[in-house]
Amino acid sequence: MSAGIYIDNSPVFTGHISELLPVWLRSKDFSSIFVLSDNNTNRLCYSYLQKSLEEYAPVHAFVIEPGEHRKNLETCSLIWSEMKNAGLDRKSLIVNLGGGVIGDMGGFCAAAWKRGVEFIQIPTTLLAMTDAAIGGKTGIDFDGIKNTIGVIKQPAAVFIDPVFLKTLPDRELRSGMAEVLKHAAISGELSSGWVDALVQFESSGPDWIEILTRSVSVKTDIVREDPDEKGIRMLLNMGHTIGHAIESTFLNTSQPLTHGEAIAVGMICESHIAQSHNIAVPDMDLLSRYLLKIYDLPRITDGTTEKLWALMLQDKKNASGNVRITLPDAPRSMQILNISRSDLDDSIAYYNSLI
Ligand SMILES: NC(=O)c1ccc[n+]([C@@H]2O[C@H](COP(=O)([O-])OP(=O)(O)OC[C@H]3O[C@@H](n4cnc5c(N)ncnc54)[C@H](O)[C@@H]3O)[C@@H](O)[C@H]2O)c1
Ligand SMILES: [Zn+2]
Secondary structure (H helix, E strand, C coil): CCCCEEECCEEEEECCHHHHHHHHHHCCCCCCEEEEEEHHHHHHCHHHCHHHHHCCCCEEEEEECCCHHHCCHHHHHHHHHHHHHCCCCCCCEEEEEECHHHHHHHHHHHHHHHHCCEEEEEECCHHHHHHHCCCCEEEEEECCEEEEEEEECCCCEEEECHHHHHHCCHHHHHHHHHHHHHHHHHCCCCCCHHHHHHHHCCCCCCCHHHHHHHHHHHHHHHHHHCCCCCCHHHHHHCCHHHHHHHHHHHHCCCCCCCHHHHHHHHHHHHHHHHHHCCCCCCCHHHHHHHHHHHCCCCCCCHHHHHHHHHHHHCCCCCECCEEEEEEEEECCEEEEEEECHHHHHHHHHHHHHHC
8 A cells, every 4th residue: 555645644645546445444444434526526536445435334325416506504403414314332433425515514513513523624626636635625605705614624644536526627627726836836846847747738638636635745745744833834825815816706706716816816926926025936927837838717806806805804824914925035034924905906907918
């Protein structure tokens, strides 16, 4: 069995789930298994692991509707009722099979059930493989605010298998690429061959195992060093201060953006702000070029900037009333900047000039 990369005692395995999962299960002693999936991942992904699970212990599968709007307390309540009906005890295992919505919510439900049962993450989107499933952040949206309720709890294991990407819609696949490029920017790997292969990829597909192994190791290294986000883990927020505001602003329009598209705009704008404060983000021009190649990004109108700033003032990453961005100034080295409304305006003008 491949050794996996560890965060505390939690391994992250990259490879064939059909081989890795049975071996890992045999080293454990679970009484039963509860599989949480959504309609899509149940239909398209479950067959890759169903036999391994059923040969190991009694399995209870629960399927919910897909979508961020389901990541809330009402759905948790349904999941906990189903766990009760299934008779789960503290030696049961929860298997979260899906994108970030399933992983975040299933992890949270597992962490709270009987004060915590073990769970594994089997991410099926590129975004979840490279980001959401790793690092132990679990949670749900509450009162219209994203990820307000949650806990940090490391999964018992994470299994990353690119086989699931075969059925992922193209726009979802591209959405995850922004996080992969973010990891490459943070670790100074933007000019590496594997990043070029990702950006150039056509239907034949790049070497996903290499891309995922590289990208995941950037996140695991950072989480291991700073699990509670007191320092270097903040670097993973690159592009997300402006990006989250962009994502929220476009959410209720006729053209909502994916998370990756919004973060792409955020990374271009924030890198430009850094530069105007004499902080050079390594390979910033290459990063912008790659992002503009992957995504068909919208122009940002003047009226939108006002809304963006109002949202950024609410950002939970702010400190002492300042709007903050975090950017790399060298591989795995971070600068934190307080930014002003005029920084935002200038960066949007710069971004629009590239579109
Ligand atoms: N915990 C963290 O550290 C962290 C980090 C980043 C994002 N997130 C969270 O992740 C969520 C977004 O995750 P996401 O982008 O994976 O979205 P998602 O879970 O909603 O999945 C996107 C869509 O793809 C479908 N799908 C998933 N896998 C598929 C497959 N293999 N084939 C076909 N369809 C498939 C899903 O059913 C869904 O419709 C957000 O809620 C965000 O807050 C969490
Ligand atoms: Zn993100």
